[in-house]
Amino acid sequence: MEALSATAELSVMHSKAAWQNLKEENQSTAEEFILLGVSDQPQLELLLFVLILISYMMTLLGNVTIIVVSRLDPHLHTPMYFFLSNLSFLDICYTTSVGPQMLVNFRSMRRSISWGSCVAQLYISLGLGSTECFLLAVMAFDRYAAVCRPLHYSTIMSQNLCLLMAAGSWFGGLVNSLAQTVLTMQLPRCGRNHIDHIFCEVPALLKLACTDTSFNEAELLSVSVIFLVVPVSLILISYGYIGAAVLRIRSAEGRRKAFSTCTSHLAVVSLFYGPGIYTYLQPPSKGQGKIVSLFYTMVTPMLNPLIYTLRNKEVHGALRRLLQRKPGLTSWD
Template structure:
């Protein structure tokens, strides 16, 4: 028996999907393809939003941050998973586990706050269109983006610190493909109810409060859109918000399932597949959701491709 930072200093063994060994080669191929698409899609959005002046708007400024977050989040877990699935090495050092825990929590928490900021941007665009540029001026956008990153890192620092102070015992096996909070908590021994309560409060604050703020924003947005008389106007307003709402549903749905259910009812087997969804599938879908029906992005792609043809 000992604490997280003493008896487990030699590291952990990530079991990954070894209990479904026949699935591992198939998972390796699918995850490699999804990871490649995630890198391509999010890098494309970042590049286009930087190159094209028509995309120099608050919405694309925040979307650029979201794409960068998704790139970092998948990269913090997927390379380790691919090595794990290949059967080359299933171990992770103590320091590596702490870094992975902190970074995944920090990036996930930052996305929680950033999605609220993006909801506020949509609220300003739909409910106050005449004052939109005055409200969402560059200085405020930069401040909100920085606040998202700082808030996410602070929340992660609190949770990681509490986790490291917990006494862990038993085998050095993690029934997961990365060092996730819920699986590490399963190794906790002694009575850790007080610490778990503090961690639950930290998780609830970063998940529940943003959801309530986003829902509040959309109540005002829906009320405003319903007052619009033209069908085309309503369709355009709902179109600008629909993408964000879909991303919010995918992200918060899986996050709330994972982090807000009681520990005694958490299934590690189910948890691994849910984690696959929010670490790989959602970051891959985000660029598609935002660009599939977006005329601005399609126009920017045509411009960039057109320049490429002329320069050849």
């Protein structure tokens, strides 16, 4: 009897210990996620750390420069540079939402991120990415008005309309992000907390769900069409009209200037929408390209200032004037 009693007591103790371990494990998985990253090779991780650090610093430097120059030089107080400043500010926030966490994880043995930080990263990065989808389409409309309706440009692109379109882009992007974040994070994961990605992104988080995600995937596909395919279609239509209008310009200098600003915007559009379409217009079960996500979150925001300034004589002139004197502040009519 004593032996049976001791055995039963020992069994109860083991059960309590197992329950406690399971409880602690569930609590741990509920409070944090583990990001698997790109590779287990330390050399590759170190290389990515260096490249991302350089990219992040260049992104901050380039985009802050555009914002400061556009604000301080009266010659750049136009709708084009108003939207470009919005894009630069957006890119700074977009990169910052994922870049520092990437840098920490690439040099850490345990690549963890808390549940709250993952939610915040998902909401901010998705919201800013969605906003950029609309903002690039708005910038294409601005170029269409400038090239195809030059006599009515100042009337069409009034200050109120520019503010309204910019605010609409931000509002639409953040509302979409809120809906996607809520739908994604409420899915049951049954203790799964290892994200096969480099940051918290909807397709990667959907793969953790232990329930049917058909509705989420269909909803994500529908929203991706609205935020990716529709703006790209509108941009291409705008540039179809722009191309026809540019060919009718008799002045070689006029054609060169029009092509210069338009090709810069088209390059930015290609760099942003291409990887985004690849990531979001395929089922999460097929896997997502981690390097592709790295490209549109870190590389594209770094390249945007270079694309817009390397061949832009207006920005070059504004930089020279800014270095020589401090200009006054005005606004466009």
